[in-house]
Amino acid sequence: MSQQTTLSQQTAPSWMPPERAVLLSRLLNVAALFALLGVLAGSLQLQFGVGEQPCPLCIVQRSGMFAIAVGPMMNLLWGIRARHYALSILGAVVGAAASTRQILLHIADPNDPGYGPAVLGWHLYTWALVTFIIAIVGCALLILWQTPYQAGDQGVLREPGLVRPLGVFIIVWVTLVALIWIVIDLAAVGVSVVPECGLGECPDDPPAISGLGNMGGWYAVLAGGAVAAVIAWVFERRWAAKKD
């Protein structure tokens, strides 16, 4: 790790060496991306499996989900920085505004059953608000933890931070899987917007489509993960060859 530190960072108390703190931060960022992928997987399964088209506010919330992903992606590829978390917080605030709006819309009328099916008792927009709040709180806590910033981290691909080849392979490959899977989900969401909305605004109450079936939807979602795993493996091998 390079030694680009500021005076204030040098004097900050730490209970963990900066290099280890960077590794822990990376793991937390990767875990955050996989958690986000889980939330997106639920909504994509409903869309492509059950055939439940997303409403306009749902699409805005999806945009907020991708905004949350920006911070961890930049942290993993550019290095751990507080401003990357700040971007995620801003994205989560925008997404939370959309989900709060939708929650209020449906609780305003006591006879309103809500939009779409409920998952574990809550509608997806309620789960989305929970996700956005967790993202805001999580990012705030990680900004408070100063130690990772002292290492001057340059990202996983420039400084894997591990010595053993297997450890390097795992951290780089898992990171790439998460990043590429997010991109694949973005492509799926972006492409599916076209037939529903065209190039303009989306209809307020889009008609349901014939989906792939309950399990078919999950297979489609997991297929995205499998493709991401293969692409990540190819990238990692190329990266390792270039590094050697």
Added chain:
Amino acid sequence: MLLMFVLWGVIFLGIFRHWRWIPILVLVNLACTLFVLTTHMTDPIPLNF
């Protein structure tokens, strides 16, 4: 709507390519997302949100 996701695609590509102006584009896209949100806030509801 489509523009939001096209911009996210450019942003993700820029993160992979280390383009320095990406944070600004993120803010632009968040503003774009907020604009789309306001265009769909047409139904009057309590709290006037």
